[in-house]
Amino acid sequence: MRLLLKLLRPETVPSPNRKKIPFGTRLQLSLYRSCLKTLRRWYRKYAFSDSIVISGNPAIRICHEYRDTAFEAEIKRLRMSLPEGMLERSGASSSQPDKTKRRLYHGCFHFVDHFLMEINDQKISIDHGDGRSFVSTAKGRLKESDVTNLVAKYAFSGSLREDKNAGRKVESIKESIAGKDPPKGTMPEEPVKGTRPGRVTVPRKPGSLFGDDPLLGKTPEKPESPTSNPAPPIKNVEGVSIDESF
Numbered sequence: 001m002r003l004l005l006k007l008l009r010p011e012t013v014p015s016p017n018r019k020k021i022p023f024g025t026r027l028q029l030s031l032y033r034s035c036l037k038t039l040r041r042w043y044r045k046y047a048f049s050d051s052i053v054i055s056g057n058p059a060i061r062i063c064h065e066y067r068d069t070a071f072e073a074e075i076k077r078l079r080m081s082l083p084e085g086m087l088e089r090s091g092a093s094s095s096q097p098d099k100t101k102r103r104l105y106h107g108c109f110h111f112v113d114h115f116l117m118e119i120n121d122q123k124i125s126i127d128h129g130d131g132r133s134f135v136s137t138a139k140g141r142l143k144e145s146d147v148t149n150l151v152a153k154y155a156f157s158g159s160l161r162e163d164k165n166a167g168r169k170v171e172s173i174k175e176s177i178a179g180k181d182p183p184k185g186t187m188p189e190e191p192v193k194g195t196r197p198g199r200v201t202v203p204r205k206p207g208s209l210f211g212d213d214p215l216l217g218k219t220p221e222k223p224e225s226p227t228s229n230p231a232p233p234i235k236n237v238e239g240v241s242i243d244e245s246f
Contacts, residue, residue: 001035001108008032013077036080042105043071061118068109126154 008031014021052062075081112129122138132152134142140158145151 001105005035033078036078039105039108058120063116065114066111068111071109
């Protein structure tokens with residue numbers, strides 16, 4: 001099968017809108033697509049891509065894949081990709097039995113076992129394909145099995161970097177909301193005018209998703225106060241009041 005695929009693989013794939021295609025090219029594409037369809041059916045039985053995401057502090061993401069990315073790219077090049085979709089399960093468990101025990105055409109693929117774990121901005125990856133590799137941006141101690149071992153192993157031990165001031169900041173905010181005195185060395189923020197005491201307000205950031213708002217960041221103009229007419233001057237002449245406003 002590998003030799004047949006190597007002989008039939010076209011260098012360029014004609015556009016589907018092209019009307020006049022030579023007979024030899026059409027026959028070559030038809031045979032090549034038929035081989036890819038057979039391999040695609042068995043590739044679905046071998047390949048997998050699993051991910052686990054746990055939100056919180058720290059946020060954790062784990063990805064484990066067993067794929068042949070070159071074969072997937074060839075499927076896309078020939079416009080033979082299958083639709084990808086996910087089904088929502090009612091619970092947090094699922095199992096599917098393997099209906100066949102055969103492993104046909106497994107040698108036609110070049111699988112790479114890829115494991116990735118992300119904790120905040122730190123990444124740890126393990127690859128098994130052409131050789132094997134362990135890469136970590138987190139500091140720790142790495143142990144590797146000897147070449148004489150029966151099973152290849154990696155053992156890594158490390159620790160997460162924690163913000164020591166994060167806990168103090170959270171406690172300061174909680175105490176300021178509850179009306180207690182903040183700890184020494186920390187000053188409570190002054191409440192913004194026009195807001196109720198005990199309510200935390202988030203300042204609005206300048207700019208918008210689709211461009212800068214010309215009105216954002218400008219304070220509204222104060223309306224002019226109405227001018228009051230001065231009282232008319234009045235004179236008293238020999239006990240008689242005279243209005244001089246006329």
